[in-house]
Structures are given as C-alpha cells and as structure tokens.
Amino acid sequence: MICLIYIYVFIRCPGRLSMANFTFQDFQRLSADPDAYSALRAESKYIQSSPKIISLPCRLQFVRNVKGYFYLGFIVFTWAYNTYIVPEIILLPQYYEGNIGLVPVLCYYAVSLFTVVALFRSVTCDPGRLPFDLKPTSHDQLNWTHCQRCLIQRPLKSHHCSKCQRCIRKMDHHCHWINNCVAEDNQWLFILLVLYAAILSIYTLVLDTLHFYYLPACQTCDSTSFIVKHQRYFMYVSFVLGIILTSLAGTQVLQQTINIITNLSTVESIIHARKPIHERPAVIPRSAYDSFREVCGPGPILWWFNPFRRHSAKPEIYYYQHTV
Ligand SMILES: [Zn+2]
Numbered sequence: 310m311i312c313l314i315y316i317y318v319f320i321r322c323p324g325r326l327s328m329a330n331f332t333f334q335d336f337q338r339l340s341a342d343p344d345a346y347s348a349l350r351a352e353s354k355y356i357q358s359s360p361k362i363i364s365l366p367c368r369l370q371f372v373r374n375v376k377g378y379f380y381l382g383f384i385v386f387t388w389a390y391n392t393y394i395v396p397e398i399i400l401l402p403q404y405y406e407g408n409i410g411l412v413p414v415l416c417y418y419a420v421s422l423f424t425v426v427a428l429f430r431s432v433t434c435d436p437g438r439l440p441f442d443l444k445p446t447s448h449d450q451l452n453w454t455h456c457q458r459c460l461i462q463r464p465l466k467s468h469h470c471s472k473c474q475r476c477i478r479k480m481d482h483h484c485h486w487i488n489n490c491v492a493e494d495n496q497w498l499f500i501l502l503v504l505y506a507a508i509l510s511i512y513t514l515v516l517d518t519l520h521f522y523y524l525p526a527c528q529t530c531d532s533t534s535f536i537v538k539h540q541r542y543f544m545y546v547s548f549v550l551g552i553i554l555t556s557l558a559g560t561q562v563l564q565q566t567i568n569i570i571t572n573l574s575t576v577e578s579i580i581h582a583r584k585p586i587h588e589r590p591a592v593i594p595r596s597a598y599d600s601f602r603e604v605c606g607p608g609p610i611l612w613w614f615n616p617f618r619r620h621s622a623k624p625e626i627y628y629y630q631h632t633v
Pocket residue numbers: 456457458459460468469470474475476
C-alpha cells in the first residue's frame with residue numbers, strides 16, 4: 310500500500326517534489342534572470358492574494374480544497390454511521406438484556422469520542438504554516454532552503470504544500486483524509502487519530518462478527534422499527550466501512566511509526582527514494598522512546614494518548630513555536 314502511494318505521488322507531483330532541493334544559491338542564480346524572476350514574483354503574488362486557508366473563530370483554520378471536502382466527508386460519515394449504528398443495533402440491546410456488561414459499551418463510546426476529538430483538532434489546527442513575511446537571521450540564511458513559490462527562506466525540513474499554498478514547518482505530507490497538512494504542530498494529533506480510528510474500526514469488525522455468529526437475537530427490540538427490520542443491511546455496510554477504515558488507519562499507523570523512528574518525513578522518503586543509494590543520507594538510529602517523545606512532547610507515556618491536551622513543539626530544533 311505504501312509503495313503504491315509513493316508511485317502515485319511520483320507520477321502526480323514530480324515538479325513539486327523537485328522544489329525541495331531549491332537552495333538560496335539557486336534562487337540567487339534565478340534572480341539574475343529578470344524574466345524568470347518576474348515570473349516567480351507574479352506567481353508568489355498570486356499565491357498570497359488567493360489564500361487557501363479559511364480562518365474561523367477561536368484560532369481554528371480550514372483548508373479550501375474540494376477534493377479534501379470529499380475525503381474528509383467520507384471519514385466523518387464512517388465515524389458517525391458506526392458510532393450510531395453499532396450501539397443502536399448491538400451494544401445497547403445486548404446490554405439491556407444482560408448479555409454484555411457496561412464496560413464494552415463505555416469503551417466503544419470513549420474510543421469514538423477520542424477519535425472525533427483527534428479528527429476535529431487535526432483538521433482545524435495550524436500544522437505549522439510559515440508566514441509570507443518570514444525574515445531569517447544572516448546565520449539562518451546559510452542553512453535554510455528557499456521556496457520559489459512563497460519567495461521566502463524557511464527552516465530545514467520545511468516544504469511547500471501545493472494544496473495549502475503555504476510553506477509548512479517539518480511537513481510530513483498533505484493528507485486529503487483530514488484536508489490538512491500533517492506537520493510539526495499536528496503530527497501527534499494525526500498519530501492519535503489513526504491509532505484511535507484503527508482501534509475503533511477493529512472493535513467495530515469484532516462486534517459485527519459477534520452479532521452475526523455469536524450474540525443471541527434481541528428479544529425486547531421493536532421488530533417493526535426501520536433499523537431493526539433492516540439491521541442485516543446496516544451491519545453489512547458497517548462491516549465494509551470497518552474494513553476500509555482499518556486498512557487506511559492501519560497503514561498510516563505503520564507509516565507514521567517508521568517516519569518518526571527514522572526521523573524522515575513522507576515527503577523526504579519520496580525525495581530520497583529518487584536518489585542513488587550512495588547519495589541517500591544515512592538514517593541515524595534513535596530509540597523509539599526518544600523519537601516519539603520529540604513528536605508527542607514531554608510527560609509520561611500515558612499522557613501522549615490524551616487528545617484533549619495542549620502540546621508545544623520544541624523551539625530549540627525548529628524556528629517557530631506554536632501551541633496546539
Ligand atoms: Zn512555499
């Protein structure tokens with residue numbers, strides 16, 4: 310699945326990825342050509358005058374992208390469908406008839422709540438967008454790369470997102486499923502989202518299977534109600550949605566774990582994969598704890614699983630600090 314995604318991105322965005330190697334020296338060379346430079350200025354002005362980011366109250370932000378609306382709508386529908394149908398058909402009737410305890414019911418609602426909180430915050434937060442008037446120090450200029458679209462210099466590991474039309478600090482990738490970039494300030498939320506979504510969808514598949522093969526039929530349910538009459542078909546849809554979400558979320562849990570431990574973003578992995586093996590930078594081994602601590606923040610490990618907490622990025626490594 311990951312290889313297929315890489316191949317897809319290679320085919321779709323070769324030009325965008327080549328910009329990641331655009332240095333300040335490249336920019337100075339290009340600036341010497343008046344025609345090329347005026348074209349860059351015109352494109353940069355267009356990007357700044359037609360922002361893709363919609364600002365909402367309470368510091369919430371949303372990316373204007375029709376494709377993203379479709380993918381995000383599917384995720385929200387899947388969550389809402391299973392959160393309503395599974396308790397309505399399986400959990401609550403079986404609990405009222407004494408076939409299961411209260412704990413499985415509360416666990417299902419808790420995981421569902423954690424999933425939707427992580428989803429809402431991943432979608433609406435600023436993942437680490439760099440301002441258009443960014444002014445680095447002279448020391449920064451030596452190491453920072455240059456964006457030929459925003460015409461700014463930016464910290465290492467920043468990349469330009471063509472969907473958001475902005476440079477993003479420590480960008481991992483733009484995710485259509487959350488209609489937002491995954492980057493320095495929301496990667497921890499994205500990891501929680503895919504983790505809880507995977508748990509929720511696997512839990513749903515287990516309950517659906519138990520409903521079909523193990524749990525007794527509901528005796529006290531109103532057999533004339535629409536949901537009870539058509540529960541078999543509702544369960545089929547729930548099962549299919551559960552399989553799709555398990556595949557999507559499970560793939561991302563694996564991908565993000567590899568990215569964090571190797572300290573390589575998805576974008577960097579794609580760029581490095583295009584180079585000969587001897588030109589690829591060596592992966593510096595780090596412990597899993599140190600790797601996840603850098604992304605998830607300080608505090609006990611259990612605290613990392615809390616999607617309600619506030620989290621600050623590490624200011625000594627990356628230039629800007631924002632609290633999400
Ligand atoms: Zn840019």
